[in-house]
Amino acid sequence: MSSHLGQWKTIGPKFNALPVHTALLHTGKVLAFGGSGNEPGRLNNWYEPEIYEPDYTGSTDGTIRKISNDGIEGDLFCVGHAYLPDGKLFLAGGTYLYDGLGIVTAPFPPFWGLDHTYTFDPDTEKFTRLPNMRYGRWYPTCVTMGDGKIATFAGLSKWPPWVWQPVNEIYDEQNNSWQKIEGGNNLMPLYPRMHLLPNGDLFYAGSYNTHMTFPFSRWGFKIATFSFVEKKWKHLEHPKDMHRQEGSTVLLPLVKSKNYLAEVILIGGGDMNAHATRTCEKISFKSGTKQKYIPTKSMDNDRYYVYPVILPDRNILVVGGKSGHNSHSIKHKCEEIAPEEIKHNDKAILDTELYNTETEEWSKLEPMKVDRLYHANAILLPDGKVMTMGSNPTRKCVEKRIEIFSPPYLFAGDRPVIDDVKSVLKYEESFEIQMHDGTEILDTALIRPSNTTHCLNPEQRYIEIDTVQNGDKISSKIPKNENLVPPGYYMLFVRNHSGVPCIAPFVRITH
Numbered sequence: 159m160s161s162h163l164g165q166w167k168t169i170g171p172k173f174n175a176l177p178v179h180t181a182l183l184h185t186g187k188v189l190a191f192g193g194s195g196n197e198p199g200r201l202n203n204w205y206e207p208e209i210y211e212p213d214y215t216g217s218t219d220g221t222i223r224k225i226s227n228d229g230i231e232g233d234l235f236c237v238g239h240a241y242l243p244d245g246k247l248f249l250a251g252g253t254y255l256y257d258g259l260g261i262v263t264a265p266f267p268p269f270w271g272l273d274h275t276y277t278f279d280p281d282t283e284k285f286t287r288l289p290n291m292r293y294g295r296w297y298p299t300c301v302t303m304g305d306g307k308i309a310t311f312a313g314l315s316k317w318p319p320w321v322w323q324p325v326n327e328i329y330d331e332q333n334n335s336w337q338k339i340e341g342g343n344n345l346m347p348l349y350p351r352m353h354l355l356p357n358g359d360l361f362y363a364g365s366y367n368t369h370m371t372f373p374f375s376r377w378g379f380k381i382a383t384f385s386f387v388e389k390k391w392k393h394l395e396h397p398k399d400m401h402r403q404e405g406s407t408v409l410l411p412l413v414k415s416k417n418y419l420a421e422v423i424l425i426g427g428g429d430m431n432a433h434a435t436r437t438c439e440k441i442s443f444k445s446g447t448k449q450k451y452i453p454t455k456s457m458d459n460d461r462y463y464v465y466p467v468i469l470p471d472r473n474i475l476v477v478g479g480k481s482g483h484n485s486h487s488i489k490h491k492c493e494e495i496a497p498e499e500i501k502h503n504d505k506a507i508l509d510t511e512l513y514n515t516e517t518e519e520w521s522k523l524e525p526m527k528v529d530r531l532y533h534a535n536a537i538l539l540p541d542g543k544v545m546t547m548g549s550n551p552t553r554k555c556v557e558k559r560i561e562i563f564s565p566p567y568l569f570a571g572d573r574p575v576i577d578d579v580k581s582v583l584k585y586e587e588s589f590e591i592q593m594h595d596g597t598e599i600l601d602t603a604l605i606r607p608s609n610t611t612h613c614l615n616p617e618q619r620y621i622e623i624d625t626v627q628n629g630d631k632i633s634s635k636i637p638k639n640e641n642l643v644p645p646g647y648y649m650l651f652v653r654n655h656s657g658v659p660c661i662a663p664f665v666r667i668t669h
């Protein structure tokens with residue numbers, strides 16, 4: 159393990175608008191969009207989506223360009239998203255009306271959800287409208303299932319009195335239609351942190367978004383698993399600390415030595431009634447044992463807003479957030495140093511922290527330079543670097559700078575290089591990775607690209623696969639279980655014995 163602390167770089171290109179939603183596409187480019195971008199006056203006058211094109215040769219900072227809003231017929235601010243098996247980004251929900259624009263708001267939460275759904279095609283860079291959902295959804299969570307359907311949960315609806323409604327829906331691309339999830343009714347918080355477990359159950363992991371969940375947050379949202387076979391929810395014990403608003407969760411790397419045991423870590427968060435926390439808890443889905451959260455080591459910083467990223471070395475990088483009490487509604491002065499650069503807030507956390515999933519210890523890496531508070535994002539790029547963007551501490555305050563982190567493993571020597579690999583692979587298919595040379599390979603893994611917003615990243619997952627090396631060839635195999643590796647595009651990472659990852663090619667896993 160290198161003692162290097164990694165390195166942040168504020169890159170030259172900046173976004174034009176607030177990147178509320180970001181997605182790494184299988185073209186290696188990053189889509190960023192935010193519709194009206196948290197500006198009520200822009201409800202029908204959306205910012206154009208943008209594409210960041212990294213330069214994977216490393217010689218430049220890459221480029222940013224705007225793309226067209228063509229095909230979009232509603233405000234995508236606060237939509238939910240997930241990848242379809244063919245790599246298109248699927249979008250459901252958004253903003254129908256802003257707070258203050260509705261006829262009746264109190265005692266209901268103020269935003270009104272949109273019922274639209276769309277796809278975004280990374281190859282043509284175009285949006286296409288799909289059938290509406292039954293309900294509008296503002297802050298819904300979408301998750302791609304093993305069969306390629308997209309389960310969609312929660313969100314504020316379009317009309318009262320169903321502003322909080324318990325019906326959850328699932329989209330089936332085969333017949334281009336929405337169905338209610340049978341037995342799936344459940345009153346859930348906004349942007350519930352959901353994870354698909356290898357046994358096919360969906361887990362609501364106990365963290366969520368916004369100060370607008372009062373009064374439900376008083377007694378806590380029950381963490382639970384949903385079984386599509388039994389068609390019912392099973393409630394689990396509350397975590398020790400339930401004030402996990404604006405915290406985050408990660409499905410920890412699924413590795414062969416643990417027989418792909420599912421474990422989820424719950425990181426940080428806070429509440430309108432509580433101080434931001436640095437505590438973390440972990441739950442394991444080992445069969446035959448009671449499933450409950452057990453406190454694990456704390457971070458060094460309290461964090462309200464948590465942006466966690468799974469790295470190819472199986473560790474979890476955490477950036478962003480702020481400490482203090484009542485963190486969302488603080489009287490945050492929007493002090494701009496330039497129109498697109500916001501002055502550091504003394505409660506913002508710049509420390510980069512790393513959770514070692516083996517030892518369960520936290521350590522600190524080089525701190526970043528730009529605050530990442532509300533409406534920020536962090537994602538892993540195929541070159542093993544981490545991109546952070548956004549931040550919107552007040553409605554008028556928009557951070558447009560991008561910072562990119564090179565983790566310590568990029569300072570540990572040369573990368574292994576993949577010369578060739580099949581681009582479409584089936585479940586249970588054995589395949590070969592042609593390496594550039596015979597450098598010894600430590601491990602091979604699939605990492606699903608992130609599409610993320612609001613500290614929510616349900617699709618982020620790491621699955622180790624076989625590594626049998628013979629000279630410059632690696633033999634590997636795609637697992638059989640579609641709930642372990644839901645269909646779609648993955649980054650294929652190999653690491654050498656110094657722990658350095660390759661620049662990952664995208665492979666598509668299909669039925």
Ligand SMILES: [Cu+2]
Pocket residue numbers: 236533612
């Ligand atoms: Cu928001």
